[in-house]
Amino acid sequence: MKKIIPVLLIASLMIYVSSCEKDDICVEGDTPQLVIGFFDIDDTTEAKDVPSLRIKEIILDTVINTISDRSSSLDSIGVPLRSDVTSTSFAFITDSADDADTGDETGNIDTLTISYSPREAFVSRACGYVMNYDDLTISLPASANNWIQDITVVQETVENSKSIHVKIFF
Numbered sequence: 511m512k513k514i515i516p517v518l519l520i521a522s523l524m525i526y527v528s529s530c531e532k533d534d535i536c537v538e539g540d541t542p543q544l545v546i547g548f549f550d551i552d553d554t555t556e557a558k559d560v561p562s563l564r565i566k567e568i569i570l571d572t573v574i575n576t577i578s579d580r581s582s583s584l585d586s587i588g589v590p591l592r593s594d595v596t597s598t599s600f601a602f603i604t605d606s607a608d609d610a611d612t613g614d615e616t617g618n619i620d621t622l623t624i625s626y627s628p629r630e631a632f633v634s635r636a637c638g639y640v641m642n643y644d645d646l647t648i649s650l651p652a653s654a655n656n657w658i659q660d661i662t663v664v665q666e667t668v669e670n671s672k673s674i675h676v677k678i679f680f
Contacts, residue, residue, distance in 0.1 A: 598623075600624070
């Protein structure tokens with residue numbers, strides 16, 4: 511009888527340990543993108559497509575790859591914010607095209623600077639940490655040539671990519 515009890519304890523422990531499964535599948539572990547919606551300046555409740563939209567990150571001088579480049583049917587987009595700094599500047603280019611002779615960018619270019627406070631958030635053991643952004647503000651230098659006529663920050667905290675954080679009116 512004395513020999514059976516240790517064997518049962520060891521067997522029970524082995525069954526318990528082998529039945530545990532590691533949480534190594536990450537479902538909700540992406541850093542959220544800033545979601546921007548485009549709206550008609552005359553009817554601020556109506557979404558509006560931006561013709562031939564291209565967005566370039568200024569410092570890295572790269573076209574963002576979260577949207578189809580120069581798409582004509584976008585009324586909302588998601589753009590990635592940099593987590594290593596407290597602001598990201600983007601060139602929003604409408605009617606974007608390449609000049610046939612020089613290859614230079616043509617179109618109406620507005621430069622937006624998005625400022626924020628990056629904050630790490632623990633998701634799970636499998637996902638680790640993601641970056642969230644607090645205290646969101648946006649600035650657009652005033653110009654008579656701006657195609658963007660107004661900007662409204664709807665949510666000052668970026669914790670998911672499910673709803674619009676910023677509305678741009680044109």
